Amino acid sequence: MQELDIKKRKLIEFLTEKNILISPDFLNDLNSVEPSAISELINKKLNETEIHHKTDKIRETGSVKVVFSYAGQPKKSTAQDFINHFNSRYNSLKKLLQQRAQLENVTSVSRLKTKSEKENVAVIGMVYSKEDTKNGIMLTVEDPTGSTKVFFGKNKQDIFSKAKDIVMDEVLGITGVSGKGIIFGNGIFSPDIPLTKEIKKSPEEENVLFMSDLHIGSKKFLEEEFMKFISWIKGELGNEKQKELSSKVKYIFFTGDMIDGISIYPTQREELNIMTFKEQYRKLAEYLKMIPENIQLIICPGQHDVVPIAEPQPPLPKEYCSELYELPNVTFVSNPAMVNIGAKEGFSGFDVLLYHGASYNYYADKVESIRMQKPNLSERSENVMKFLLQKRHLAPTYDGYPRLATEVDHLIIDRIPDIFISADVHKHSTFTYKNAITGIISSCFQSKTSFQEKVGHNPEPGIIPLLNLKTREIKILNFGGTQEK
Ligand SMILES: [Fe+2]
Known part of the structure; x- marks a missing residue:
C-alpha cells in the first residue's frame, strides 16, 4: 500500500x-x-489524444487558470468511440446520481428479472426511446447490463409532467414498482446541483465583463458602439462612478462568435465587409489591442468562428489569428471550457464554465415546460441553462446538435461552476441558480441580420453584464444607447 x-x-x-x-x-x-x-x-x-491537458496552444495569463480545455485532434469516429463516449457519460452521471438518498440502492437492469412483481425498485439509466401513449409516457432506458421499459401514467399528474420534460440520451434515476419487463415509475431524479454549495465571494473588489458575438467582418458590426466601450474600458469615457467601475475590471470573457465568418449561411457574403477569416481576426486583434493589457481576456469559439462546428470545439487556431496570439493578455480555450479566475492567497477563485450555447435551441423547442414559458425561442436560453444544470450536461441529446464522439464526454458538467456563461442569442440575461451559481448570457455588437429577421429573433446589441466578484452583484452596462442602464 x-x-x-x-x-x-x-x-x-x-x-x-x-x-x-x-x-x-x-x-x-x-x-x-x-x-x-x-x-x-x-x-x-x-x-491518449483526448486526455485533459494543457498544451502550448493553451496560454494562461495572469490569474487565469485553465481548468479544462479540449485539445483533441479531429479524427473519424469508430463504433468503439461511441460506446466509450456513452459509457463515460453513463458512469460519470451515475456517480453523481448515486449520491441521492433515493438512489443509494439502485439495481442494475439485468437484475430486475430477479425481482418479484410489485417490488420497489430503483435504476439509473440512459434514455434510449420515449413515446407518448394514450395513458402516459413509455420510456426505454439502458444501463451497461441491458434495457427496460418504464411507464409514467397520466393518473399521477406530478410525475407525468416531469416525465414530459425527459430528453433522449439523458441519464436519470428512476424509482418505481416492478412489473413483467417493465417499471411503473413513481420517481424521476436528475443529478442536479446539491443545495449545500455556498455562494463564493472574493476578498477583493474585482469586476468581470461578459461579452460575445462581436461578429467582426459583418456589415452589421456596431463599430461606433464598440468604440464607446473601448473608450470606457480605457477610462476615457463616463462619469466618476462609471470610470471607477471600469478601473476595477480585471477579466473580460468573450464567449464565441468573435467574427462573422465566411459561408455560415447562404446569403452571408452580401452582409460581409471583410471577406476572409484571417482578415476578420486581424481586425478583431486591432480592437482587442486597445483594451488595457492588465485586463485578462478569455476567448472561446462559437459557430461563426473558424473552428469545426461539432462540439467540443477546439480553441481558435493560431494559423488563422496570429495577431491575436501576439496579445500578451489573451487566454484561448475550447467551447465548452472551464477556467478559474480571481484566485489569491487563501482564496481558491471562481470556476467559470464557458459554453457558447448553440445547442440550446433544441431544448428550447423540445422541452415542453421551457417552450411554454416564453413565446420567442431566443428568450428561453436562461431556462435551458437551468434545465441543463439539473441534467449536469450541456447537451444531453446526441442528435440535438453536431457533436464529436470523444472518448470522454466533455459536455458533462462534472465540476460545479461558480459562474456559468453562454451567448448565441444576442440578448443578455442573468440569473442565480440554487443561490450558488451566477448564470449570465451575454449580448452582442451586431445589429439585426436578415437571418434573425426571418427567424423572429430580436437582438439587443451593445449591452455588457458586469459582475462584481466581491459582492456577486451584476450591473448591466449599455453601450447601445445610454451609458448605464
Ligand atoms: Fe452570434
Whole structure:
C-alpha cells in the first residue's frame, strides 16, 4: 500500500511537470491497479489524444487558470468511440446520481428479472426511446447490463409532467414498482446541483465583463458602439462612478462568435465587409489591442468562428489569428471550457464554465415546460441553462446538435461552476441558480441580420453584464444607447 502511495505521488509530480492536468477518473484508475501496472497506465494515458491537458496552444495569463480545455485532434469516429463516449457519460452521471438518498440502492437492469412483481425498485439509466401513449409516457432506458421499459401514467399528474420534460440520451434515476419487463415509475431524479454549495465571494473588489458575438467582418458590426466601450474600458469615457467601475475590471470573457465568418449561411457574403477569416481576426486583434493589457481576456469559439462546428470545439487556431496570439493578455480555450479566475492567497477563485450555447435551441423547442414559458425561442436560453444544470450536461441529446464522439464526454458538467456563461442569442440575461451559481448570457455588437429577421429573433446589441466578484452583484452596462442602464 505504501509502495502504491509513493508511486502515485511520484506520478502526480511527473504529470504536473509535464503540464498534464489529472482528472479524478484517472486517480480512481490509479487506486485500482497494482503498483507493478502503474507504468503501463502512465504510457496508456500519455498516448491518449483526448486526455485533459494543457498544451502550448493553451496560454494562461495572469490569474487565469485553465481548468479544462479540449485539445483533441479531429479524427473519424469508430463504433468503439461511441460506446466509450456513452459509457463515460453513463458512469460519470451515475456517480453523481448515486449520491441521492433515493438512489443509494439502485439495481442494475439485468437484475430486475430477479425481482418479484410489485417490488420497489430503483435504476439509473440512459434514455434510449420515449413515446407518448394514450395513458402516459413509455420510456426505454439502458444501463451497461441491458434495457427496460418504464411507464409514467397520466393518473399521477406530478410525475407525468416531469416525465414530459425527459430528453433522449439523458441519464436519470428512476424509482418505481416492478412489473413483467417493465417499471411503473413513481420517481424521476436528475443529478442536479446539491443545495449545500455556498455562494463564493472574493476578498477583493474585482469586476468581470461578459461579452460575445462581436461578429467582426459583418456589415452589421456596431463599430461606433464598440468604440464607446473601448473608450470606457480605457477610462476615457463616463462619469466618476462609471470610470471607477471600469478601473476595477480585471477579466473580460468573450464567449464565441468573435467574427462573422465566411459561408455560415447562404446569403452571408452580401452582409460581409471583410471577406476572409484571417482578415476578420486581424481586425478583431486591432480592437482587442486597445483594451488595457492588465485586463485578462478569455476567448472561446462559437459557430461563426473558424473552428469545426461539432462540439467540443477546439480553441481558435493560431494559423488563422496570429495577431491575436501576439496579445500578451489573451487566454484561448475550447467551447465548452472551464477556467478559474480571481484566485489569491487563501482564496481558491471562481470556476467559470464557458459554453457558447448553440445547442440550446433544441431544448428550447423540445422541452415542453421551457417552450411554454416564453413565446420567442431566443428568450428561453436562461431556462435551458437551468434545465441543463439539473441534467449536469450541456447537451444531453446526441442528435440535438453536431457533436464529436470523444472518448470522454466533455459536455458533462462534472465540476460545479461558480459562474456559468453562454451567448448565441444576442440578448443578455442573468440569473442565480440554487443561490450558488451566477448564470449570465451575454449580448452582442451586431445589429439585426436578415437571418434573425426571418427567424423572429430580436437582438439587443451593445449591452455588457458586469459582475462584481466581491459582492456577486451584476450591473448591466449599455453601450447601445445610454451609458448605464
Ligand atoms: Fe452570434
